[in-house]
Amino acid sequence: MPDTAANPSHDTDLFEPVQVGPYRLANRIVMSAMTRNHSPDEIPGRLNAEYYAQRATAGLIIAESTAISEQGLGWRNSPGIYSAAQIEGWRGVTAAVHRAGGRIFLQLWHCGRGSHYRARPGNQLPVAPSALQSPGHIVTPNGREQCSMPRALDLAEIPGVIGQFRQAAANALAAGFDGVEIHAANGYLLDQFLQDATNHRADRYGGSIENRCRLLWEVAEAVTGVWGASRVGVHISPANVHHGISDREPDRLFGAVAEGLNRFGLAYLNVVEGATDPVDRELPFDWDRLRRLYRGTYIANNKFDLARAKEARRRNHADLISFGRLFIANPDLVERFRLGGPLNELNRAKISSPDHTGYTDYPFLSAR
Numbered sequence: 443m444p445d446t447a448a449n450p451s452h453d454t455d456l457f458e459p460v461q462v463g464p465y466r467l468a469n470r471i472v473m474s475a476m477t478r479n480h481s482p483d484e485i486p487g488r489l490n491a492e493y494y495a496q497r498a499t500a501g502l503i504i505a506e507s508t509a510i511s512e513q514g515l516g517w518r519n520s521p522g523i524y525s526a527a528q529i530e531g532w533r534g535v536t537a538a539v540h541r542a543g544g545r546i547f548l549q550l551w552h553c554g555r556g557s558h559y560r561a562r563p564g565n566q567l568p569v570a571p572s573a574l575q576s577p578g579h580i581v582t583p584n585g586r587e588q589c590s591m592p593r594a595l596d597l598a599e600i601p602g603v604i605g606q607f608r609q610a611a612a613n614a615l616a617a618g619f620d621g622v623e624i625h626a627a628n629g630y631l632l633d634q635f636l637q638d639a640t641n642h643r644a645d646r647y648g649g650s651i652e653n654r655c656r657l658l659w660e661v662a663e664a665v666t667g668v669w670g671a672s673r674v675g676v677h678i679s680p681a682n683v684h685h686g687i688s689d690r691e692p693d694r695l696f697g698a699v700a701e702g703l704n705r706f707g708l709a710y711l712n713v714v715e716g717a718t719d720p721v722d723r724e725l726p727f728d729w730d731r732l733r734r735l736y737r738g739t740y741i742a743n744n745k746f747d748l749a750r751a752k753e754a755r756r757r758n759h760a761d762l763i764s765f766g767r768l769f770i771a772n773p774d775l776v777e778r779f780r781l782g783g784p785l786n787e788l789n790r791a792k793i794s795s796p797d798h799t800g801y802t803d804y805p806f807l808s809a810r
């Protein structure tokens with residue numbers, strides 16, 4: 443149970459060990475999940491292992507969104523966890539991170555409508571709660587294209603989706619991860635079920651908040667059934683309009699999500715606090731209320747720097763802080779923060795380069 447009182451000494455404890463589930467993490471600095479499209483044929487390999495091992499001084503690494511099935515794959519060269527070759531590839535990644543002294547969770551991802559049939563095995567249509575097209579764009583063999591119109595999932599197909607999450611969780615266990623994070627954020631399938639702009643269903647998975655949360659509860663049951671709750675986290679983004687997602691009552695919806703998740707006793711709730719893309723508008727949301735409603739370990743994410751992270755700890759707004767873009771450019775982010783060292787600039791043009799440039803070639807402070 444986290445200590446929720448403000449404490450002025452907390453700003454120094456970012457660099458101190460913290461218990462999360464069964465793990466004593468080295469610090470409160472988490473590397474956020476980030477798709478990098480560096481897994482040819484959706485199979486992670488040695489380059490991915492090197493990239494994550496370089497960042498193993500994070501208290502916890504959350505590996506990038508990883509497709510739970512062919513149906514859940516958003517686009518090519520982002521990894522999956524549904525084939526023997528993918529499990530073997532991930533084994534190399536987890537072993538490298540463990541050799542470097544780190545801890546690594548896998549983010550379990552179903553893209554839902556956030557895809558295009560041309561980017562998918564067999565050109566199958568993406569699936570979603572409702573046949574509503576995402577305004578988002580992805581890279582297909584034809585270049586950058588708007589996501590295609592999805593097919594609404596039949597009620598009879600939903601147990602199959604839950605089964606995909608269960609199997610992917612078991613595969614992640616076999617691949618040597620320390621835990622998994624259920625991706626219910628950023629406008630992908632589980633988020634599409636939660637929020638009313640994307641869920642127009644009239645069955646038991648649509649309509650009321652209770653119904654829209656149902657798939658998340660069932661997936662959480664399935665995944666915690668494999669891992670035990672203390673090694674499972676959940677990722678939500680109540681105010682991120684990524685992929686055209688929104689809800690008329692976000693405080694009420696995500697308050698219900700936080701309260702519903704309390705009963706599981708999860709490793710953590712990881713919250714994207716706001717819009718991640720600088721061009722997206724910031725929607726109003728009461729983050730402190732969400733923090734209070736959730737009774738387990740709370741990880742805050744989005745546009746944090748060291749000063750904001752210390753402030754969040756001082757106010758006890760979060761137990762841990764997760765960093766995305768700063769970790770792309772700074773493999774030794776923890777050390778740089780600790781020493782107050784300079785930060786490398788993110789090379790945006792190289793975020794999805796097919797080779798090691800902009801991936802494993804960012805310099806360490808010790809190399810200066």
Ligand SMILES: Cc1cc2nc3c(=O)[nH]c(=O)nc-3n(C[C@H](O)[C@H](O)[C@H](O)COP(=O)(O)O)c2cc1C
Pocket residue numbers: 474475476477478506507549625627628677714718743744745746764765766767768793
């Ligand atoms: C290149 C890139 C890829 C991302 N991929 C994912 C992803 O796979 N899963 C996810 O939940 N969030 C993803 N995000 C969002 C980040 O995890 C994070 O929430 C966001 O960048 C805000 O944190 P930051 O301001 O510290 O970067 C991605 C962000 C970036 C920049």
